[in-house]
Amino acid sequence: MTELKYTRQTVTHVHTWVPDKLFSIHTTRDPAFKFQAGQFARVGLPEGDDPAAEPTVWRAYSMVSAPDEDRLEFYSIVVPEGQFSPRLARLQPGDAIYVDKTAFGFLTIERFPQGGDLWLLATGTGLSAYLSILRDPGTWRAFRRIVLVHGVRSVSELAYRDEIESWRAHPDFAEHFQADPRKLIYLPIATREAIPGMPQARLTTLIQNGELEQLAGMKLDPEQSKIMLCGNPEMLSEARKLLGERGFAPGRRGIPGNLAVENYW
Ligand SMILES: Cc1cc2nc3c(=O)[nH]c(=O)nc-3n(C[C@H](O)[C@H](O)[C@H](O)COP(=O)(O)OP(=O)(O)OC[C@H]3O[C@@H](n4cnc5c(N)ncnc54)[C@H](O)[C@@H]3O)c2cc1C
Ligand SMILES: NC(=O)c1ccc[n+]([C@@H]2O[C@H](COP(=O)([O-])OP(=O)(O)OC[C@H]3O[C@@H](n4cnc5c(N)ncnc54)[C@H](OP(=O)(O)O)[C@@H]3O)[C@@H](O)[C@H]2O)c1
Structure with a gap:
């Protein structure tokens, strides 16, 4: 058999x-x-x-x-x-x-040289992979700061928001926030409903007009930043183009990249 x-x-x-x-x-x-x-x-x-x-x-x-x-x-x-x-x-x-029995995929932090800042950009259920990455204490040690951006249509779709916001007091992660209160910067973004204090706009718009960097309080710097993109394929291709113009590209032929992308459909 x-x-x-x-x-x-x-x-x-x-x-x-x-x-x-x-x-x-x-x-x-x-x-x-x-x-x-x-x-x-x-x-x-x-x-x-x-x-x-x-x-x-x-x-x-x-x-x-x-x-x-x-x-x-x-x-x-x-x-x-x-x-x-x-x-x-x-x-x-x-x-x-x-x-x-086999797990697949390359949206892992091993894709990047460690150090610098990790930017995790998702729309919709693209958040899934980042939750595993963030629940893994090794991620928190590997990067200076982590920016998590979750773009959804409406506020009710900001799944896992309570868990993400509770990490500040979580025994596995609290020491990182004590050393740097801005260790994890969580940016929930809704496009079809207003979130007080946040722009009501697509992730790609916020990359293009510089608002994402303003919200994070950090620059998208190809020398320092490592970016993951996950979710809607049209968002991915538009974001890849915008980020490509800023010096971000996936690794290839042994050259480490600063961009990793996962297409969901
Ligand atoms: C590497 C990888 C990881 C994935 N991880 C997840 C995950 O963690 N969670 C998840 O929900 N899906 C995930 N997906 C998508 C998932 O495999 C299925 O496509 C999805 O659950 C829908 O299955 P379906 O048979 O009902 O429809 P399908 O026939 O598979 O899809 C029909 C259509 O639904 C839309 N669609 C599919 N998936 C999504 C989605 N996630 N969000 C919005 N619209 C969608 C697209 O327009 C697609 O053409 C992943 C896909 C890939 C390739
Ligand atoms: N009532 C419903 O809507 C409903 C109910 C049940 C199931 N569904 C299923 O849910 C699917 C949609 O799931 P979803 O809302 O998680 O995914 P989505 O359509 O990909 O939307 C998620 C976020 O991504 C943004 N986005 C979409 N295209 C983009 C692009 N090209 N560039 C930048 N951002 C982009 C959306 O902004 P915008 O808002 O500007 O598009 C939204 O903020 C539908 O296809 C349907 O199968 C929908």
């Missing part, structure tokens, strides 16, 4: 952020499943209604959980006409979910 490429796991918890649009799911984890913060898993479900059937539909999901957590956590959109995400959204604790 050939060995399966995936393991069967169990859903342990489901959290709804925005009904019918955004949710998180916790599952058990195969102890042999290893990954680096920022990588993604291939997650599988059966196509039909028989929950005991073998998985036939697979999608990529960035891990939200840190590499050392006992469980896996994913953060997902519901694409109403999608083949996979509405099924995922219907899962309940106790249900089966399948996870490929």
Whole structure:
């Protein structure tokens, strides 16, 4: 019998952020499943209604959980006409979910020379990968400051905001804030609703007009800054172009870069 490429796991918890649009799911984890913060898993479900059937539909999901957590956590959109995400959204604790044995992806801090400032720029569920990266204490030691920008349509979609804002007092991270109160600069940005004190604009607009740097209180400096981009593919290509003009480029042929990009669709 050939060995399966995936393991069967169990859903342990489901959290709804925005009904019918955004949710998180916790599952058990195969102890042999290893990954680096920022990588993604291939997650599988059966196509039909028989929950005991073998998985036939697979999608990529960035891990939200840190590499050392006992469980896996994913953060997902519901694409109403999608083949996979509405099924995922219907899962309940106790249900089966399948996870490929291998983790994939290069949106990891190992891509960059360590040091300088890390800028994590996301729209929508692109935040997922950054949560794993930020839950990993090694990230906090590797960079001087971290800027996390989460661009969403409306305020209710600022998932994980409470967790992010609680890190200031978290035993793993508090020492960093004691040494530098601006160790993590979190910038929640909504495009279709006003957030007091924040511009109501797209991430790309804020890069272009310099407001992102003003909000962060730091320059996007190709010598010092390392940037990750994750989320909407059109945002990625526009941001890549804008940042390219500022001296940011992915690494290639052994030359370390200062830009890493993950396309979600
Ligand atoms: C490397 C990688 C990591 C990913 N990580 C995540 C993740 O952590 N969370 C997550 O929700 N999705 C993630 N995705 C997308 C995910 O794989 C699925 O595409 C998504 O869940 C929708 O599946 P679906 O079958 O319902 O629709 P699909 O048929 O897969 O997609 C249909 C359409 O829905 C839109 N769409 C797809 N994904 C998203 C999204 N995340 N946000 C907004 N619109 C979307 C696009 O217009 C797409 O063409 C990731 C994709 C890749 C390649
Ligand atoms: N009611 C709903 O909206 C609803 C309900 C259920 C499911 N859905 C699903 O959710 C999907 C959308 O998910 P989402 O809101 O997380 O993703 P999104 O459309 O990518 O929007 C997330 C953020 O990215 C911004 N953005 C989009 N394109 C950009 C670009 N080219 N450059 C810079 N910023 C850009 C958006 O700004 P803008 O606001 O300016 O576009 C928004 O602030 C839909 O495709 C649908 O399948 C939607």
